[in-house]
Amino acid sequence: MKYKSILFPAITASLLLFSCNNDSSTSTTETTEKEEMTPKYVNDPHSYAEPNEAIVKHLNWTAMVDFENKQILGTANWDIETSKKATKIVFDVYGLTVNSVNVDGKEAAFTIGEFDEELGSPLSITIEAGAKMVSIDYKTGDQAKALQWLDPSQTAGKEIPFLFTQSQAILARTWIPCQDGPGVRYTYNAEVTVPKGMLALMSADNPQKKNETGVYSFKMEQPIPSYLMALSAGDIIFKAISERTGVYAEPSVLAKAVYEFEDLENMVQAAEGLYGKYAWDRYDIIVLPPSFPFGGMENPRLTFATPTILAGDHSLVSLVAHELAHSWSGNLVTNSTWDDFWLNEGFTVYFEHRIMEALYGRDYSEMLASLSKDGLMHEAHSMLQHVPNDTKLKLDLTGRNPDDGLTSIPYDKGYFFLRNIEEEVGREKFDVFLKNYFENFKFQVMDTERFLEYLKTNLLVDGQADSLKIDTWVYEKGIPANIPEVKSDRFALVDTELEGFLNSGDLPATETTDKWTTHEWLHFINHLPEAIDLSKLAQLDAAYGFTASGNSEISAAWFQPTIRNSYEPVYAKVEDFLINVGRRKFLTPTYKALIESGKKEMAQSIYEKARPNYHAVARDTMDELLKS
Ligand code: BES
Ligand code: ZN
Numbered sequence: 139m140k141y142k143s144i145l146f147p148a149i150t151a152s153l154l155l156f157s158c159n160n161d162s163s164t165s166t167t168e169t170t171e172k173e174e175m176t177p178k179y180v181n182d183p184h185s186y187a188e189p190n191e192a193i194v195k196h197l198n199w200t201a202m203v204d205f206e207n208k209q210i211l212g213t214a215n216w217d218i219e220t221s222k223k224a225t226k227i228v229f230d231v232y233g234l235t236v237n238s239v240n241v242d243g244k245e246a247a248f249t250i251g252e253f254d255e256e257l258g259s260p261l262s263i264t265i266e267a268g269a270k271m272v273s274i275d276y277k278t279g280d281q282a283k284a285l286q287w288l289d290p291s292q293t294a295g296k297e298i299p300f301l302f303t304q305s306q307a308i309l310a311r312t313w314i315p316c317q318d319g320p321g322v323r324y325t326y327n328a329e330v331t332v333p334k335g336m337l338a339l340m341s342a343d344n345p346q347k348k349n350e351t352g353v354y355s356f357k358m359e360q361p362i363p364s365y366l367m368a369l370s371a372g373d374i375i376f377k378a379i380s381e382r383t384g385v386y387a388e389p390s391v392l393a394k395a396v397y398e399f400e401d402l403e404n405m406v407q408a409a410e411g412l413y414g415k416y417a418w419d420r421y422d423i424i425v426l427p428p429s430f431p432f433g434g435m436e437n438p439r440l441t442f443a444t445p446t447i448l449a450g451d452h453s454l455v456s457l458v459a460h461e462l463a464h465s466w467s468g469n470l471v472t473n474s475t476w477d478d479f480w481l482n483e484g485f486t487v488y489f490e491h492r493i494m495e496a497l498y499g500r501d502y503s504e505m506l507a508s509l510s511k512d513g514l515m516h517e518a519h520s521m522l523q524h525v526p527n528d529t530k531l532k533l534d535l536t537g538r539n540p541d542d543g544l545t546s547i548p549y550d551k552g553y554f555f556l557r558n559i560e561e562e563v564g565r566e567k568f569d570v571f572l573k574n575y576f577e578n579f580k581f582q583v584m585d586t587e588r589f590l591e592y593l594k595t596n597l598l599v600d601g602q603a604d605s606l607k608i609d610t611w612v613y614e615k616g617i618p619a620n621i622p623e624v625k626s627d628r629f630a631l632v633d634t635e636l637e638g639f640l641n642s643g644d645l646p647a648t649e650t651t652d653k654w655t656t657h658e659w660l661h662f663i664n665h666l667p668e669a670i671d672l673s674k675l676a677q678l679d680a681a682y683g684f685t686a687s688g689n690s691e692i693s694a695a696w697f698q699p700t701i702r703n704s705y706e707p708v709y710a711k712v713e714d715f716l717i718n719v720g721r722r723k724f725l726t727p728t729y730k731a732l733i734e735s736g737k738k739e740m741a742q743s744i745y746e747k748a749r750p751n752y753h754a755v756a757r758d759t760m761d762e763l764l765k766s
Contacts, residue, residue, distance in 0.1 A: 186260030187317035192227035197326040230311035230318035232258030233279030283754035284309035300372030323361035341437035368437035429720035436464030446690035453656035463489035474585035476540035484552015514550035
């Protein structure tokens with residue numbers, strides 16, 4: 139099967155709907171006269187590539203992972219297609235040293251353009267129209283921001299170093315010369331050499347066992363954008379959960395991970411029941427060391443996950459549902475540029491909640507929705523003061539780091555936008571619509587305008603776009619007044635108990651709290667008043683052991699009222715947590731709480747110790763936050 143990208147620019151809705159173009163049978167490298175005149179690929183402000191002139195189709199990657207020098211030595215052999223008038227092919231590179239370039243077997247001229255701090259440089263290679271293969275021999279630089287090289291002391295086993303990558307949004311170019319925009323898809327094969335005793339894994343068909351040689355082969359047969367390129371190497375072992383799902387982790391972490399994810403197969407089945415067959419064959423998860431800067435990353439076939447979701451009671455597995463959901467929203471139907479990021483994340487949060495509802499019931503998923511709404515209202519409020527334009531669903535990230543778009547807007551405003559539509563048209567219709575959407579646009583990109591057109595043509599009836607305030611949601615700042623109500627009886631009970639405690643000092647009855655899950659506790663902690671007596675914090679701590687909690691979400695939530703009210707018994711835990719956990723979602727609010735409550739020096743002194751443990755993307759954010 140051959141996959142084809144979406145036409146650009148705007149084409150009529152009917153064409154959009156039915157030009158399910160992923161089976162064009164010709165495989166000529168030259169395009170027709172007519173196509174030649176209409177650029178197929180959008181201009182991506184975060185990539186130097188010019189895919190309308192020459193585009194990659196398949197990668198054969200050979201690499202040696204050198205832990206001693208903390209670099210990757212690689213050869214990227216790209217099969218390409220060119221337009222009739224092509225004279226060059228442009229790749230994105232960031233800090234790569236390019237040793238030599240061949241085009242169809244002959245040495246070719248190349249230039250590396252000016253370096254930009256966010257974007258890196260264009261690598262421009264001279265070609266002739268009709269050129270078939272470009273081979274780039276290179277090594278990574280010191281500033282390879284996607285890569286985190288961990289010393290043995292930063293791993294669970296403490297004996298063998300570890301490497302993982304994080305390519306999204308625009309960091310794939312720091313370890314592979316590539317056309318690094320979400321609109322360019324390609325298949326890949328790889329042969330990766332790692333030190334003996336290590337297992338290497340990619341976003342591909344993966345080995346399940348170490349071998350003697352340290353050389354591993356990979357194949358990704360479905361076309362993916364470069365931000366889904368991923369590699370991990372270390373003392374990693376595997377255990378199956380079902381025929382097609384399983385878990386990778388360091389040996390001492392594996393059993394806990396297998397227990398935590400025992401519902402994995404059920405999740406995949408629930409997801410398939412909602413929106414169609416899983417397209418990527420296997421679904422595995424690797425649990426990484428705690429410095430992984432995100433909760434999870436939807437690398438195809440192999441989700442990368444933080445160990446901070448191993449709570450021991452399955453309570454944080456919605457993150458797995460989220461990354462799994464990306465196998466449809468994001469990995470199949472991909473945001474056209476990072477300005478349309480909400481199409482990846484908003485759909486994924488919606489889908490995540492639906493998976494959780496299918497498995498654990500509506501009262502469970504309504505707790506998730508309520509937490510999401512609280513977080514959204516809180517963040518939107520502050521963003522409206524500082525970065526009001528970033529509260530629109532459709533972003534404008536030109537000239538900025540796409541990381542700036544990583545707020546609860548694309549996630550939770552995106553979620554509530556979709557939920558609003560679901561509630562208006564009814565779930566049955568909405569589900570049919572979404573299933574067709576994924577099927578019609580699989581292996582293609584989507585942008586906001588085309589999605590809205592598709593929505594209006596295929597789901598909404600006259601007047602509904604207006605009554606739903608579609609354009610207000612997408613193109614205006616803030617949170618529209620018609621945001622759906624979330625009805626959580628379980629949280630209503632928590633509210634009653636919290637009120638009782640704050641008014642009378644009486645703790646809720648044990649029979650009540652015995653039934654509470656992590657989510658109820660999060661709601662309880664998040665709703666403590668901003669200023670609260672130390673005696674009340676101490677009373678809660680004595681009763682529920684929040685400071686000593688092993689649940690990362692509860693810890694991070696508890697740090698807020700305690701730090702802000704200078705509850706000293708929590709300080710040692712805060713320090714320990716910040717040094718050991720590199721998940722940015724926890725770091726940012728915790729350091730902010732320290733700074734905003736007059737403890738910047740304490741924050742800086744902790745950061746000095748913690749910084750070496752953080753991945754570059756977390757470091758960049760914290761450097762900014764903590765600068766003097
Ligand atoms: N794809 C994102 C992570 C990401 C986004 C990394 C943009 C870099 C740039 C991933 O699916 C995600 O959303 N992770 C969340 C988890 C989630 C349950 C909301 C996270 O890491 O917290
Ligand atoms: Zn996501």
